[in-house]
Amino acid sequence: MDLPIVVGVDGSEPSMRAVDWAADEAALRGVPLRLVHASLWERYEGVSLAQDLVKPSEQVMAEDIARVAAERARLRQAGVKVSIDVLPEEPEYALVRESREAIVMVLGTRGRSGFVEMLLGSVSLTVAAHAACPVIVLRGSHDNQVRAGRRGRVLLGVGEHGTDSAALRFAVQEARLRGATLDVVRAWRCPAHESTDHPLMAGEPARLHEQHAVEVLADALKDVPPDLEPRRRTLEGPVRQVLLAAAHEADLLVVGARRSPERLGLQLGRVAHGVLHHAPCPVAVVPERG
Incomplete structure (x- = not known):
C-alpha cells in the first residue's frame, strides 16, 4: 500500500x-x-x-x-x-x-x-x-493561493555530507516529478585569518576554498542520472544567505537536517532553521541519518 x-x-x-x-x-x-x-x-x-x-x-x-x-x-x-x-x-x-x-x-x-x-x-x-x-x-505566498511552479526550478543546498544524501534523492525526485531544473548550490567562504594583502598570494586562499566546494559538489552529484543535467553553482558567502538569495528563483528549496538519537531539542541545524524562517519559497526539510 x-x-x-x-x-x-x-x-x-x-x-x-x-x-x-x-x-x-x-x-x-x-x-x-x-x-x-x-x-x-x-x-x-x-x-x-x-x-x-x-x-x-x-x-x-x-x-x-x-x-x-x-x-x-x-x-x-x-x-x-x-x-x-x-x-x-x-x-x-x-x-x-x-x-x-x-x-x-x-x-x-x-x-x-x-x-x-x-x-x-x-x-x-x-x-x-x-x-x-x-x-x-x-513559504513565500500570502494570498491563499497555490499555483503551479512558475520558475521551473528545484533548489538544493549541498553541505559537507553531500554523498548518499536523502535530501539529494528527494530533490532529484521532485525535479523529475515537476519537469523542473535541479539547481544545486554549494556555499563556500574564505576565513578572514587566511586572507593576505601580499600581491603574490592575493586570491590563493579563496581559490583553494572554492576548489574544495567544486569537489564536494562533484562528489555529491556523481550518481545523479545524467539526463537530469543539474545546474551546479558554487557561491561565496554564508550558507543561509546564499540559499535565501538563490531561493528567489526557485519553486522549492530542499535542505537536509541531520537526526541523531543522542541529541535533544530541535534537530534542524542553523541553515535549515534559518531558511524555514525566511525563505521566499516553500522549503522541504529532509531527515538525514547521523
Missing part, C-alpha cells in the same frame, strides 16, 4: 494553501492524501473558516474544518484519494507521529510576528525538526 502525503489542517489560510499544495503533490506522485486536524478543542485561530460553520461543539467544529479541507482537496485534484482524521491531542505530537507512516508531510506557516508569516509558528518548526519523513513548509 502506498504511503500517503499527510497535511496538517486547522482552518487557517496557511493550512488551506497546504491542502492545495499537498493535493498537487499527491497527484504528481500517484499516492493518497491524508488530512489531519489535531487539537485539544481549546481554541481555533484560523481566519478562513467557512462562515456558515456555526456549531455548538468544538469537536464538531474540528470535524467540519477537516471536511471542508477534504472537499477543497477533491475539487483541486479529483483523482486523488482523500481521507481525514480528527485527533484530540496536541498537533505537534500528533503530526510527528503521523510522519512515521507518511511519504511527505505538508504544513502551512503560522507566524506570530508583526510581519506576515515572517517567523515560523511553533507547530511547523517542531514537526520539521522531528518528523520521520520529509516536511514541506509553505
